[in-house]
Amino acid sequence: MSDLTGAVALRAARPEEAEALSALVLRSKAYWGYDEAFLAGCAEALRLRPAEVVERRTVVAERGGVVLGVATLDGEPPDGELGLLFVEPDVIGSGVGRMLYRHVMAEATRLGFDRVAIESDPHAEPFHLAMGAERTSSGRALPVLVAWPVRPEPSWSVAWSEGGPTVHVGNVAEFNGQFTGEARGPDHYSCLAAFCGPQPSLIVLPQPVDEWWVRDVGAVLGWSEVEVHSGIAGDGHVSEAILARPDLLERLTSRGAPVLPWGRTTAFDPISPSPEGVVRAVRRYESKRQANALFRALAPEHPGIVVPEQRLVGSRRALVRELAAGKRVVLKEEYGVGGSGTVVASREGRRASARRWAARGLLVEEYVEGTGPYRDPTFDAVIDVDGEVHPVGVGLMDVDGTSYRGVTVGPGVLPDPLGDTAVGFGVAVGRTLSEEGYRGWYDVDFVTDASGRLAPVEINLRLTGPAVAFHVQAALDRRRGGRHLVRTLDRLPLGARLPAGALRDHVARTAQRCRELGATLLVTIPTAAFDPVPHLGVAIAARDGQALADAEAAVRDANAALGGMFADLEVSPRDGRGPRTRRVRPRRASR
Amino acid sequence: MAYDDVEVELLAHPQVAECVVTRIPIGRRKDVLVAYVVATGRIEPAEVRAFLSAPRLRHSRIPQAVIPVNSLPRTSSGEVDREGLPLPVLPGRAAGGKGAWQDGDETRRFGLYLGGILAVVAFLITDELWPGSTDLSAVPQPWAGLFTGLYAAECLSFGLGIGFLVTGRRRLTGSGRLTTSAHLAIVWLLVAWWPQDNFYRLTAKTDWGRQAALVYGFNITLMLAAAVLVVFAVRDRRVD
Numbered sequence: 131m132s133d134l135t136g137a138v139a140l141r142a143a144r145p146e147e148a149e150a151l152s153a154l155v156l157r158s159k160a161y162w163g164y165d166e167a168f169l170a171g172c173a174e175a176l177r178l179r180p181a182e183v184v185e186r187r188t189v190v191a192e193r194g195g196v197v198l199g200v201a202t203l204d205g206e207p208p209d210g211e212l213g214l215l216f217v218e219p220d221v222i223g224s225g226v227g228r229m230l231y232r233h234v235m236a237e238a239t240r241l242g243f244d245r246v247a248i249e250s251d252p253h254a255e256p257f258h259l260a261m262g263a264e265r266t267s268s269g270r271a272l273p274v275l276v277a278w279p280v281r282p283e284p285s286w287s288v289a290w291s292e293g294g295p296t297v298h299v300g301n302v303a304e305f306n307g308q309f310t311g312e313a314r315g316p317d318h319y320s321c322l323a324a325f326c327g328p329q330p331s332l333i334v335l336p337q338p339v340d341e342w343w344v345r346d347v348g349a350v351l352g353w354s355e356v357e358v359h360s361g362i363a364g365d366g367h368v369s370e371a372i373l374a375r376p377d378l379l380e381r382l383t384s385r386g387a388p389v390l391p392w393g394r395t396t397a398f399d400p401i402s403p404s405p406e407g408v409v410r411a412v413r414r415y416e417s418k419r420q421a422n423a424l425f426r427a428l429a430p431e432h433p434g435i436v437v438p439e440q441r442l443v444g445s446r447r448a449l450v451r452e453l454a455a456g457k458r459v460v461l462k463e464e465y466g467v468g469g470s471g472t473v474v475a476s477r478e479g480r481r482a483s484a485r486r487w488a489a490r491g492l493l494v495e496e497y498v499e500g501t502g503p504y505r506d507p508t509f510d511a512v513i514d515v516d517g518e519v520h521p522v523g524v525g526l527m528d529v530d531g532t533s534y535r536g537v538t539v540g541p542g543v544l545p546d547p548l549g550d551t552a553v554g555f556g557v558a559v560g561r562t563l564s565e566e567g568y569r570g571w572y573d574v575d576f577v578t579d580a581s582g583r584l585a586p587v588e589i590n591l592r593l594t595g596p597a598v599a600f601h602v603q604a605a606l607d608r609r610r611g612g613r614h615l616v617r618t619l620d621r622l623p624l625g626a627r628l629p630a631g632a633l634r635d636h637v638a639r640t641a642q643r644c645r646e647l648g649a650t651l652l653v654t655i656p657t658a659a660f661d662p663v664p665h666l667g668v669a670i671a672a673r674d675g676q677a678l679a680d681a682e683a684a685v686r687d688a689n690a691a692l693g694g695m696f697a698d699l700e701v702s703p704r705d706g707r708g709p710r711t712r713r714v715r716p717r718r719a720s721r
Numbered sequence: 722m723a724y725d726d727v728e729v730e731l732l733a734h735p736q737v738a739e740c741v742v743t744r745i746p747i748g749r750r751k752d753v754l755v756a757y758v759v760a761t762g763r764i765e766p767a768e769v770r771a772f773l774s775a776p777r778l779r780h781s782r783i784p785q786a787v788i789p790v791n792s793l794p795r796t797s798s799g800e801v802d803r804e805g806l807p808l809p810v811l812p813g814r815a816a817g818g819k820g821a822w823q824d825g826d827e828t829r830r831f832g833l834y835l836g837g838i839l840a841v842v843a844f845l846i847t848d849e850l851w852p853g854s855t856d857l858s859a860v861p862q863p864w865a866g867l868f869t870g871l872y873a874a875e876c877l878s879f880g881l882g883i884g885f886l887v888t889g890r891r892r893l894t895g896s897g898r899l900t901t902s903a904h905l906a907i908v909w910l911l912v913a914w915w916p917q918d919n920f921y922r923l924t925a926k927t928d929w930g931r932q933a934a935l936v937y938g939f940n941i942t943l944m945l946a947a948a949v950l951v952v953f954a955v956r957d958r959r960v961d
Contacts, residue, residue: 621815627808631794662811696809698766698786699747699755 136193138226140233143188143200145180151190151200152177158199158216162253178202178214186213189233191226201230203237208244208541212277215254231261238279244541244613248275262611278611286522287328287604289514290390290571296327297382297389299401300335303366305393305592309416309465315366318658319620321667323392325598325654326571328605330356331387334372336363337657340630346637347652351605357381369397393592394570405515407567412591415563418462418493421589428558429586434551436583439496449494458497460532472532498577498585505529507544507584508537509556510573510596517569519560524549525596527575528619537596539603540615542675551584552576559589571597595620598654602669606650615678616671618654622686624664625693633659633666640688648672649681727756727773727782734772736760739793741801742784745808756784757793757806764789828888836877836884843876843915851919875915882911903953906946913939 143151155176160169178188178200186202199217203210212234217226238246247266250258255273259265263275300320307313317336324333324344330353333344338361348356359378363371369391372379379401382389389402394409414420422440429437438460443449452459453475462472474497506527512520525539544552556574563572573594576584595618603616628636637653644651655667668685672678724742731740739759744752758764766787773783794805847855855872857865886908890901917939924931 623815625810627810629794629805629807631802631805632807658815660808661815663813663815664810665815692807693810695788695790695807696786698788699753699809 138191138193138198138229140189140191140229143183143190145183147190147197148178148180148183150197151188154197154200154218155214155216158219158222159251161219161222162251176214187237188214189230189237191217191230199226199230201234203234203241203243203246205243207242210238210241210243210246212246212248215248227257228261231258235277235279238277239281243279246277246279248277249273250275280611281607281613283328283608284520284522284604286512286520287601289518289520290512291327291329292388292515295329295331295385295387297332297385297387298323298327298330298334299368299372299382299389299391299398300324300333301368301391301393301395301398303336304368304397305391305395307366308395308397308413313366315364316657316661317363317366317368318655318667320366320368320392321655321657322595322598322620323390323593325351325601325669326593327390327601328608329353331385332357332382333359334362334368334378334382335360335657336366336368336371337361339656340634342634343653343656350650350652351602352609367397369395369401372401390593405567405569408569411563411566411568414566415568415589415591417464418466418495418588419464421586422493422495424559424562424589425586428555428562432551432555432558434547434583435555436498436579436585438498438577438585438587441494443492443494449492452494458499460495460497462493462495464493474532495587498579498587500578500580502578504544504548504578507548507552507576507578508573508594508596509552509576510571510594510600511556511560512571513560513564513569515569517564519557519564521553521557522597522600524552524556525599527596534595535621536617536619537599538615538617538678539596539599541613543615548578548582548584555584555586559586563589563591573597599669602652602671606671612673614671614673615675616669617678617682618667618669619682619685620655620667621665622668622689624659624666625690626695627661627664628659628692630660636688636692640685643684643688644670644681647680647684648674648677651681651685724754724782727778727784730773730776730778731756731758731769734769736762736764737769741793741803741806743803743806745806746811747809748812753786754782754784755786755788757788757790759792760789832884832888834884835887836880836882838880839883840876840880843879844873847872847876847915847919851923854919854922871918875918878911879915882908885911899953899956902949906949906953909946910943910950913943 152173155178156169156173159172159176164172178186182188186204188200188202190197191199197218198221199215201215202213204213205211212231215227215230215234217230235246248258248263249272252273255265255275258275258277261277263277266274266276300317300323302319302323303313303315303317315336320336321339324330324335324347330348333356335358339358341358344353344356344358347353359381362368362375362378372382383402391398391402394404394412396409398404399409415424419440419442422437425435425437429435441452443452449461459475460472461475466472504526506529508525508527510522510525512522514520523539524544525537526543527537528535552574559574560572568591570591571593572589572591573596574586575588575590576586579585599616599618602618603614606614606616626632633656637651637656641651649670649672652669652671653666654669655665658665658667666689670678670681670685672681727742728740731737731742737758738761740756742754742756744754746752756769758769764787766789769787770783774780790807794802796802855868857868860868886904889907890904917935920931920935920939924935926932
């Protein structure tokens, strides 16, 4: 037996060792009691050739000059394979295998692999499962597993959270209200603020949330203890509500963690002052007119970007003239959130449009023609305290008419050239915002035109719907490795108004269904489930697009199916005619 | 209101394992009697209702709908938690999404408060603005009391009109010039009575100049306001 007292060291294997290592592999394989004939059959497949030693990134574990184990990482990023992982029979179970496994996964992370496949000896499968690999198929001769290397924490996440726990304040209505003149509740959307940090320690939400929600979400995303203060501002005026409670204010600010609101407002500043210039920059560039001017200034440097023409229309007559030209245009209020205050107008609708939009001093923007699967890309980024721009990523938004409904982020959601263009331009926008004093989260939304060019349409200087998807993605990547696809759906209609307990049951059932489909379901907006017209916000995560699509369909079906229990009531939620005593007539089976 | 007797009848149905009978809202101000039922096996709601109409139950105590559920929510003490029952979706639009703000109750409440305050103010300053117009010292009871009622109604109407002027615009569906006209017409129909009646009470029947001014200032404009509302009510609704 080898010297058990010395330290085991890892080093790269040398080509001249190939023969000896192949012999070690066979000795190790024989440990499981295979007969000679079987081993002879394996020998060729398991042989390590001298020419392959470097190419297969072969590593050996040795103690006092004696080789105890060998492993290889085959393939090229993003898809790798743990080709060999064998240790001398007399050290099996002593930790050498674990050391090699961890080394290979660390290498895979360093080299940018997204997944590492493992075709395991059936006897070694428990080892791989214990190391965190997941079983993918059992129909084959050998169990096939896959391990997901964990990437280092992205720089944007560190920049946003300052690398530690964060305090979250949902002030969506308040933020939006600073442009429209008044904040209004119910502010369900603020629930999304809870997700925007790697390790929330305290969350303040205007609407009341049940305790299970944060606990269940935290269990999936790896949050530790979270203190929740919810239901403090039914009218949406969160900052006022916090300032009116000195004890809560104290709890928020005393822990030294960054206090992160959805967006910076003057109302919020007394709670945690923003750096000089931030609120000014928000007011300036949330304006769609100022954003368009900035886009115009930056665009010449960026091939692949086309900036829509935009004009300010001062009077109703001027607007009618614009519309009479017959071209489709987009009418925008200078400030409008998530597609509110924006409408696509065609010639047919022009009279009504002119009426509706008259005298608001609105913007007429050229309509960017186009269809296709990549119609609404978005780019998110963080500007850190020193003004450096950290790109977060690109996503594909789900836009219904002009209203934002959700986003999908993750590998492959946008073709690389499109993504690169969006990142390049988005970062350039961020540098200007940084120069103007802005610090924090922002995004740039685009529309893809018919020839595949990107038309930037607005900047949001605050957290965004996609920020939730990126944070969920980062949390799952951190905990489970690999790169997840995440889709957020902010307004899924529910077929019934669900009180807390019923909602929890429904979510638990639906999440189980999603797990069976290979996806993870998280509720992002639980507060509107008992509203007169109830809805639910969710995030769905999966490792591939099919699982994501299946899970989305399952969630939508489950939500809609809730309405089935009221079939006997014969109340259409749309007609609003109220109760009718007429009984449902059985339909004739044949017609 | 308890429906224990109905629940007892329901439980007599061979397929009903658990049930609760209660009224649930199905419209802004409408509710309906229903039965939530945990059934063994598949259940036909119409058949259950027919089962209930057979015994001695009064018609008004027969649930209008049977709602099959997997289980009934229970409190920690094991009683059925009526607050925990799922409810049907109500007519209307969803509230509180991103950029989908609805007019809250608050605006309405603000309008009413404002109206109430202005009504009181109007009542108090009537005699300052129109000295003697509401002097009832020569009028015997009960007529004097009835006239006081009129003065109060004028002031309330005025307050309501101003409240609606400030907060009512959003409550009118549609937009554009006609809606603005309709809004102002409603306001005028409410506001006009207070000044109008006080002016008339102080104007001599034969003061033709003032009488004509009042007729054209108030009566005719009120008719126009009503006409505007007629047009507003029957207009084509354009959808863009």
